[in-house]
Amino acid sequence: MIKLPAESSVTIKPSKGWDIHTFKDLWNYRELLYFLIWRDIKVRYKQTLIGAAWAILQPVLTMIIFSIFFGKMAKIPSEGIPYPIFCFSGLLLWIYFSNAVSNSGNSLIGSANLITKVYFPRLIIPLSSALAGMVDYFIAFFILIFAAFLYGFFPNFSFILLPLTIFLGFISATGLGLWLSALNVKYRDVRYAIPFFIQLLLFATPVIYPATMIPEKFRWLLALNPISGIIDAHRACILGYKPVDWLSFGISTAVTLLIFISGFVFFRQTERFFADVI
16 A cells, blocks of 8 residues: 655745845846836837927926026025026936835836736835836936036036935835835825825925025924935035035935835735735
8 A cells, every 4th residue: 555645735925024035036026127117118108299308398397487486586595506407406306206206106006917916026016116217317317417517517526426316316215105005005095195295295305495494403304304315415416516414414314214124124014915905
């Protein structure tokens, strides 16, 4: 009589939190990440009249409107530099940040069919939405550099910090996107709150006004906004008209890292339920 082996079973459980398997999964599915980034870029400009020129028109037209109403009419100071270039240098990173937060915050809902049918690291979806916006940023970046030269502003030694400010802008947008996308799966009214949240955050960010307008004793409160000190440093790096405010930059960087790490952990702990409730 042949004795059959005892039945065995394997239970597959998703990993939680921050571990090496997360990064291995992201690396193994890097081609899917590239595909989703390319998909988001194509969808954004599909059947548009002027295509990628919108990446230039959005900050330029916004800069013109802000310059008229806030620069000319409201007479908002701009730290001794022409208001249009002051505004443009802040809008460039702000527009990337706001679009990345909005797109990544709604990304899981927009990819519901993919999530319920195929296994892959769910982190790829909000990451691809945040990374796709970098294309628009770099298109408009060259316009800003050209405009800065026309106004007579040239980068100084602090320009070497520019890649760090861009990276922190991405980390800040991704961290908020992870929180919002995970919450959006369970609470669908989050998608309606995202535009309102971004609109309010604009007025708490030194985009249309300099951080020096805020009394110095309260300036650290402005820096608690994760993108505030980063945008101020981003402007200083490009225009080279003042040194970087290291206190504001440091506080915003610390808040950004806190939001990103907590958003990453929260996303990993809740992603196991996405396919069930999305």
